[in-house]
Amino acid sequence: MGTLKPTFDLLDAIPMGICLIDTSKRVVFMNRALEGLxxxxxxxxxxxxxxxILRQKACFGECPLDQQGEDLKEVxxxxxxxxxFRKRIPLRVTFSPILGERGEVVGYIECVExxxxxxxxxxxxxxxxxxxxxxxxSPGMENIFRLLPLVADTDSPxxxxxxxxxxxxxxxxxxxxxxxxxxxxxxKVNCGAVPDTLLESELFGHEKGAFTGAVEAKPGxxxxxxxxxxxxxxxxxxxxxxxxxxxTFLDDKVIYPLGGSKGFKANVRIIAATHxxxxxxxxxxxxxxxxxxxxxxxxxxxxxLRERGEDLKLLVDYFVKHLSLxxxxxxxxxxxxxxxxxxxxxxxxxxxxxxxxxxxxxxxCDGPTISPSHLxxxxxxxxREEPGAPQIVASQMLERxxxxxxxxxxxxxxxxxxxxxxxxxKSKAAELLGWGRSTLWRKMKEYGI
Amino acid sequence: xxxxxxxxxxxxxxxxxxxxxxxxxxxVLVENGKKEDERLFVLPQASSEEFCQFVLKExxxxxxxxxxxxxxxxxxxxxxxxxIDNVIGKVPDVVERYLKGELKxxxxxxxxxxG
Numbered sequence: 001m002g003t004l005k006p007t008f009d010l011l012d013a014i015p016m017g018i019c020l021i022d023t024s025k026r027v028v029f030m031n032r033a034l035e036g037l038x039x040x041x042x043x044x045x046x047x048x049x050x051x052x053i054l055r056q057k058a059c060f061g062e063c064p065l066d067q068q069g070e071d072l073k074e075v076x077x078x079x080x081x082x083x084x085f086r087k088r089i090p091l092r093v094t095f096s097p098i099l100g101e102r103g104e105v106v107g108y109i110e111c112v113e114x115x116x117x118x119x120x121x122x123x124x125x126x127x128x129x130x131x132x133x134x135x136x137x138s139p140g141m142e143n144i145f146r147l148l149p150l151v152a153d154t155d156s157p158x159x160x161x162x163x164x165x166x167x168x169x170x171x172x173x174x175x176x177x178x179x180x181x182x183x184x185x186x187x188k189v190n191c192g193a194v195p196d197t198l199l200e201s202e203l204f205g206h207e208k209g210a211f212t213g214a215v216e217a218k219p220g221x222x223x224x225x226x227x228x229x230x231x232x233x234x235x236x237x238x239x240x241x242x243x244x245x246x247x248t249f250l251d252d253k254v255i256y257p258l259g260g261s262k263g264f265k266a267n268v269r270i271i272a273a274t275h276x277x278x279x280x281x282x283x284x285x286x287x288x289x290x291x292x293x294x295x296x297x298x299x300x301x302x303x304x305l306r307e308r309g310e311d312l313k314l315l316v317d318y319f320v321k322h323l324s325l326x327x328x329x330x331x332x333x334x335x336x337x338x339x340x341x342x343x344x345x346x347x348x349x350x351x352x353x354x355x356x357x358x359x360x361x362x363x364x365c366d367g368p369t370i371s372p373s374h375l376x377x378x379x380x381x382x383x384r385e386e387p388g389a390p391q392i393v394a395s396q397m398l399e400r401x402x403x404x405x406x407x408x409x410x411x412x413x414x415x416x417x418x419x420x421x422x423x424x425x426k427s428k429a430a431e432l433l434g435w436g437r438s439t440l441w442r443k444m445k446e447y448g449i
Numbered sequence: 450x451x452x453x454x455x456x457x458x459x460x461x462x463x464x465x466x467x468x469x470x471x472x473x474x475x476x477v478l479v480e481n482g483k484k485e486d487e488r489l490f491v492l493p494q495a496s497s498e499e500f501c502q503f504v505l506k507e508x509x510x511x512x513x514x515x516x517x518x519x520x521x522x523x524x525x526x527x528x529x530x531x532x533i534d535n536v537i538g539k540v541p542d543v544v545e546r547y548l549k550g551e552l553k554x555x556x557x558x559x560x561x562x563x564g
Contacts, residue, residue, distance in 0.1 A: 044557060052537045055466045055516050082467055082516035084535055084555070 017112035020098070021050050023105060025065060037114055039084025054110065055081045056093060064095050065108065075267065076227045078115070078180035090115040092183055113183070132174030134167055135318055136311045139436055140303035144171070151298050152178035157250060159235075159295045160273040162302030165352030168273040169233065171302060176229040181269060184228030189221050192237035200242055201258050210259025222255045222266045229269045235295070236276030236287060243288045246270075250294045270295070305347040305354060307434035315351060316342065319358040320370070327362050335371045340407050341379055412447045415440070419449075452480040453510040455547065457540055458500060459489075464536050464543055466515040469497040476507060477544055484544060497521045504530060513543055513552065 008029045011018045017034030021027060027050050030042040040053050051059035056079040058064065064075045074096040081089050092113040100106040131145045151158060152175050160168045169188070176186045194202050201210070205220025222230060232238070238246065249255055250270065254263040272295050281287035305312065316334065324331035334342070338361075347353050361374040372380060414433065422428035430440040455477040458465040465471035472495040478486040492499045501521055504512060511531045522532050536543055538558030546552045 048537065048557065051460075052463075052466050052515070057470060059466065060460070060470045082469070082518060084516075086517060086519040086522060086534070088518055 017114070019050065019054065019110045019112070021108045021110060023107060025050050025063075027053055028107065034112060037083065037089065037112065038081065050110075054112075056091065058093070074227055076181060076184050081112075092180070094183060132177055133170050134174055135314055136308060137314060137436075138303070138308040138311045138434060139431065140308060140434070141311060144300055144302070147300065148175065149178060151175055151300065153180070154298070155269050156297040157270040157272065157295050158298045158300065159278075160271065160300050160302065161278075162273075162275065163304045163348075163350055164275050165350035166302035166304060167351055168275075168302060169231075171300065172229075172231045172233075172271045172273060175271060176231070176269075179229070179269070181228050185225050186229050186231065187221050187225035188231045188233060190233050192234035196239045199239065200245070203242065204245065204255050204257055205260075206258035207260040210257070214259070217257070220255065220257060222249070222268055223257075223264060225268045226266050227268075229271055232270065232272045234274060234276075235272040236274040236278055236281060240286075240288065243291045247288065247291045247294055250291075303434065305350040309433065309435035310439055312343065312354075315354055316358060319355055320362065323355075323359050323362045329362060329365070330368060331362055331365055331370060332368045333370070335369050337372045338370050338375060341372055341375060344407055344410070345379055408447070411443065412449065415443060415447070415449060451482075452478065452485070454478055454508060455511045455513060455544065456504050456507065456509040457513045457543065458515070459540055462539050464513060464515050464538055464540065466537075468500050468514050468517045468521065470495050472499075474500065474503060475540055476509070479548065482548060484548065501525060511547070513547060 008020065008031075011020075011029070011031040012033075014031060015033055017037045018029075018031040019027060019034055020029040027045050027048050030038075030040070030045055030053070032042075035042045038053060038055075045053050051063075058077065058079055064077075074094065076092070076094045079091050079093050081091055083089055092115055094111040094113075096109050096111075097105045098107045098109055131148050134141070134145075136142070136145070158172075158175060160171055162168055172188075173186060176182060189203060191199065201214075201218060201220065203221050205218045205223055206214050208214060208217045232246075249266070253265060253267070255266050256263050278287050278292050282289045282292050305315075320331055320333055342354075342357075349356070357376055357379065358370075360376050361370045365371075365374040415429070418429040418432045419426070421432060426440055426444075427437050430437045433440065435443075457475045457477065458468050458471045459473050459475050460466065460471050465473075472492040474490045474492060476488045476490060477484055478488075490503070492503055497518060498521075501524060504525060505528055509530060511533065512525060513533050513536055515534070515536060517532065517534045522534060525532050533547070533552055533554055533556075535555045536552065536558065538546075538556070542558045543552065543556075546556070546558050552558075
């Protein structure tokens with residue numbers, strides 16, 4: 001029986017383009033998949049400078065080799081190439097050094113993934129009122145969907161704000177998945193869930209013996225997120241000393257583990273999220289103003305469900321279909337009475353609460369339609385009081401029209417109130433109600449306003 | 450007197466690997482089969498459209514380049530510009546081979562070419 005001797009030919013079995021490059025940036029080997037993708041005859045390219053064959057945007061002044069030299073770690077980015085057959089091909093490129101026996105860099109490996117297929121997929125998402133796992137067609141959500149590809153394409157920090165349950169985690173993940181870092185790790189840290197004393201070593205790591213009990217070195221979340229995205233949720237709960245350390249990282253991109261003197265240059269994109277009012281906290285001195293400015297480069301605000309108008313139907317339909325399939329039940333939808341109850345509810349827990357309500361109803365329901373008796377009882381007992389919940393125009397209106405007999409009347413009064421507030425401007429009134437302009441027109445016509 | 454102009458998008462001393470990512474173009478004036486003059490031009494921005502406009506404005510007869518997209522190649526050919534693409538090599542060597550009438554698409558000029 002023969003022994004396994006790895007040779008370059010093994011790389012031909014991998015269905016992803018691979019190129020081996022020496023330290024003077026000349027092609028040493030190109031596998032069959034890359035030969036097919038680039039169109040170059042691989043028997044002719046050995047010894048050529050790699051930019052002649054790979055022809056990526058980064059080859060023109062942004063070569064990772066020039067930028068990082070000896071310190072080069074794995075780098076992942078999106079790019080494109082023009083093949084021998086004159087086709088532009090979008091690519092995801094991962095570039096790593098190959099180390100010799102003594103740890104010295106002896107060459108580089110470039111893995112190239114053809115993205116033509118996945119780009120077609122994202123175009124389909126756009127058409128179906130969704131981005132990643134986020135669904136919506138209200139003006140607020142459409143605005144976010146429009147911004148998302150632009151936000152995903154950059155490396156700037158992102159701050160996501162919104163009430164609890166609005167989908168901040170999903171949005172952060174969607175940004176990561178649509179970004180050139182999508183093949184890198186997505187690491188989530190809940191700043192409010194880890195005790196203050198442990199958070200520093202959790203985020204930045206520690207060296208062996210840095211403190212009592214540190215029996216071995218720990219890499220920390222920043223290091224784990226190298227070449228990917230670090231998602232810091234509940235950033236408002238980050239203690240002040242760590243806020244300074246985060247700010248330092250955002251400025252020079254180097255992390256220093258606890259007890260260590262050598263820094264690590266981490267290629268990490270930061271996405272932060274909070275349901276707190278960071279501006280207010282900054283005024284009170286509980287959040288650093290300079291960190292707020294640094295994080296606030298790109299800000300996305302997720303509207304609460306009660307301001308998302310027609311999205312309620314879209315989300316209910318989606319959850320009913322999805323959850324009834326999961327529970328192997330043939331539920332078709334909601335009865336009109338059940339709809340009325342959901343429409344008049346404020347959803348302080350937003351989409352998360354809606355999902356839980358539908359999950360409950362799908363579990364309880366034994367027929368094809370969800371009726372009021374299948375909904376959680378607290379919905380039937382009237383509006384739940386949420387002390388200290390943020391006040392918004394729609395909910396203020398709702399309080400004023402509580403005396404009305406039915407939803408139609410309530411809606412009429414709400415529209416009139418909104419029009420009064422907007423001084424007759426229909427687009428502004430629609431915005432206040434969280435509806436699209438066409439929905440407001442239709443309802444005004446329906447109610448003869 | 451028979452004179453023609455050749456356009457070569459360049460990157461450093463070599464033919465640029467892609468037309469759409471370089472803004473530097475060398476125009477070579479050839480008279481009676483001999484190189485008479487060579488001038489460097491810098492386009493306002495790197496793009497295939499910009500390059501095609503420049504080629505037509507300067508009355509170029511032949512483009513020698515690296516990677517070019519099909520639609521731009523077809524456009525130039527439709528405008529009676531000869532395009533020899535996927536060429537790798539240093540500009541003087543490439544021009545020399547062209548003047549000998551031996552340059553063709555996909556050539557790596559000089560088997561010993563080392564970028």
